[in-house]
Amino acid sequence: MPMRPLAKPFSKPFAAAFVLALATVLALPAAQAQDRIKLKAIGQPLATGLIQKNKEQPFFENFAARTGLPIDVDYKPIDTLGIKDTEQLRVMKAGLFDIVSLRVSQNSRDEPTILGLDLVGAAPDYATGRKVAKAYFDTVDARLQQQFNVKLLGVWPFGPQILFCKKPIASLADIKGMKVRVYDQNLAKFIEMVGGTPVPVSFADTHQSLSLGVVDCAITGPSSANSAGWPEVTTHQLAIGFQMALNGYGMTMKSWNALKPDQQAKLKAAFDGLTEEVWKYSEELFRDALNCNAGKDPCTTGKKFKLVDVPVTPADLELVRGAVGKVSLPVWAEVCDKSNPGCSKGWQATVAPVLGLK
Structure with a gap:
């Protein structure tokens, strides 16, 4: 039986190209991962x-x-x-x-x-x-x-940041003399204006602070309050939005x-x-959390509690809306202009017209 001739070995250039192509294919997943x-x-x-x-x-x-x-x-x-x-x-x-x-x-x-x-x-x-x-x-x-x-x-x-208290209140004026949890200087100045004592407390520490009487009231959104169990240690909610x-x-x-x-x-x-x-x-x-906190229906996103819903009076609304010109803008402008000259002018040029402020 005649012997078949041996296949010719790859030429060196071809072999080098083949090895390079093979390496490229094998490296594709790694390259894609690196990308x-x-x-x-x-x-x-x-x-x-x-x-x-x-x-x-x-x-x-x-x-x-x-x-x-x-x-x-x-x-x-x-x-x-x-x-x-x-x-x-x-x-x-x-x-x-x-x-x-x-x-x-x-x-x-x-x-x-x-x-x-x-x-x-x-x-x-x-x-x-x-x-x-x-x-x-x-x-x-x-x-x-x-x-x-x-x-x-x-x-x-x-969402609107509202007031929760562990003492009975009928309006914003009732927080006079009370300690209120706040989270920034702007809000602190407003609480002072209303007659309360602002106390900076982190969100995570507020439940305990309410429970121990470190603060009498606290401000946050109704859904966050529900998730963190604030209605366990408070009795009243006043759904007036101080900040968004x-x-x-x-x-x-x-x-x-x-x-x-x-x-x-x-x-x-x-x-x-x-x-x-x-x-x-x-x-x-x-909207849903306000219902949940007060034990009303529909309540689909939180746990039901039994907080008293304090009606928002026209006087309270006017007090909060008037805070921009009387307290929050002047207080903020003074601080902001020190670190960023022209800061308040920029706000007056952009935001003030939207709010109808002169």
């Missing part, structure tokens, strides 16, 4: 409740699907990180995180300009809150970029600039979608 962007995000505290749980966290956990970008986010609520919610901007400036769910009031000591989003009396309802957020967005974005290298991607509300508790999403300019223009557009569109969802959801929660 994915990994970002670290600070979220709202777990204790704040349903917006964090049902809107924010799912968005970040499904970030690639929601944005259409090869980005994976390591999302951590701030109360699991050992970082204070007053330190968010400092942490972002240091480059320790890429994205932040920014607590506006809590970080206003580091950057007073941002509190212009949420002056006491300026946004007592959702419709006004939207107008204020839109009017002041570019001002806040520019300031955060300048001072902290953080780009503002969206603004959204927890506007918050924002920010991203370090380093991470933002690392994206291509089309990726930036997709990312911004995704955050626009998220913030619009939260605006609508927040309003649903607000």
